[in-house]
Amino acid sequence: xxxxxxxxxxxxxxxxxxxxxxxxxxxxxxxxxxxxxxxxxxxxxxxxxxxxxxxxxxxxxxxxxxxxxxxxxxxxxxxxxxxxx
Amino acid sequence: xxxxxxxxxxxxxxxxxxxxxxxxxxxxxxxxxxxxxxxxxxxxxxxxxxxxxxxxxxxxxxxxxxxxxxxxxxxxxxxxxxxxxxxxxxxxxxxxxxxxxxxxxxxxxxxxxxxxxxxxxxxxxxxxxxxxxxxxxxxxxxxxxxxxxxxxxxxxxxxxxxxxxxxxxxxxxxxxxxxxxxxxxxxxxxxxxxxxx
Numbered sequence: 432x433x434x435x436x437x438x439x440x441x442x443x444x445x446x447x448x449x450x451x452x453x454x455x456x457x458x459x460x461x462x463x464x465x466x467x468x469x470x471x472x473x474x475x476x477x478x479x480x481x482x483x484x485x486x487x488x489x490x491x492x493x494x495x496x497x498x499x500x501x502x503x504x505x506x507x508x509x510x511x512x513x514x515x516x
Numbered sequence: 517x518x519x520x521x522x523x524x525x526x527x528x529x530x531x532x533x534x535x536x537x538x539x540x541x542x543x544x545x546x547x548x549x550x551x552x553x554x555x556x557x558x559x560x561x562x563x564x565x566x567x568x569x570x571x572x573x574x575x576x577x578x579x580x581x582x583x584x585x586x587x588x589x590x591x592x593x594x595x596x597x598x599x600x601x602x603x604x605x606x607x608x609x610x611x612x613x614x615x616x617x618x619x620x621x622x623x624x625x626x627x628x629x630x631x632x633x634x635x636x637x638x639x640x641x642x643x644x645x646x647x648x649x650x651x652x653x654x655x656x657x658x659x660x661x662x663x664x665x666x667x668x669x670x671x672x673x674x675x676x677x678x679x680x681x682x683x684x685x686x687x688x689x690x691x692x693x694x695x696x697x698x699x700x701x702x703x704x705x706x707x708x709x710x711x712x713x
Contacts, residue, residue, distance in 0.1 A: 447624075448562045448563050448624075449559070450548070450559065473563075476623035477623055477624055
């Protein structure tokens with residue numbers, strides 16, 4: 432799981448163009464929205480694209496997405512259980 | 517009217533009111549160099565397209581030189597942005613993300629396929645609540661640009677117009693202040709000189 436969390440942090444930094452940020456700067460348990468990285472709705476869309484592109488995960492239910500996108504750790508947990516590639 | 521302040525981003529230097537503010541320092545993006553030279557802390561900058569970065573940086577220089585309080589709400593300032601290619605650069609980049617069968621369209625690129633986003637970014641950062649607009653013209657034309665500012669001044673609430681023009685490699689912005697003085701031709705001449713030098 433630690434390896435997947437590190438991988439996700441790197442992908443999020445790259446996809447969201449978080450200039451100057453390193454994986455160790457991101458607390459995997461911190462909230463992604465309204466605190467923590469303080470991401471916005473466009474960032475959420477980028478993460479949805481990232482999950483589809485890299486892990487073959489398609490998120491269709493907005494309520495489910497809110498739960499999954501709580502933190503990097505929660506995304507990693509979902510990816511580990513549902514990835515198709 | 518008069519020009520209260522101006523800034524210009526060229527390929528080799530950035531100027532604010534005749535004063536050189538920054539020159540390229542690293543092999544990074546020139547706009548990132550300017551961002552660091554101005555000691556800005558605004559992470560969203562890195563997500564912007566080139567057009568928005570240019571406008572944002574020029575406003576970062578001009579607004580504080582005219583308004584002492586960044587945080588105050590400004591309902592007396594209109595933002596007018598103009599160029600000749602709208603959002604063509606970002607349109608092309610976005611097209612590349614959707615051009616293949618296994619395409620993954622980029623939402624953050626798609627956002628900037630509207631050229632008027634630059635005006636929105638400047639307004640958000642500087643708490644401008646009044647009019648913003650974006651015009652596409654064939655080429656830099658000081659007379660035409662000033663006419664647009666004059667239209668904005670027809671709204672009596674508007675006292676300043678942040679007026680900006682963007683090319684591929686350089687951009688200029690003027691803070692035009694409304695006043696009783698009728699010196700239109702002089703302002704046009706000044707605008708042209710600033711753009712050409």
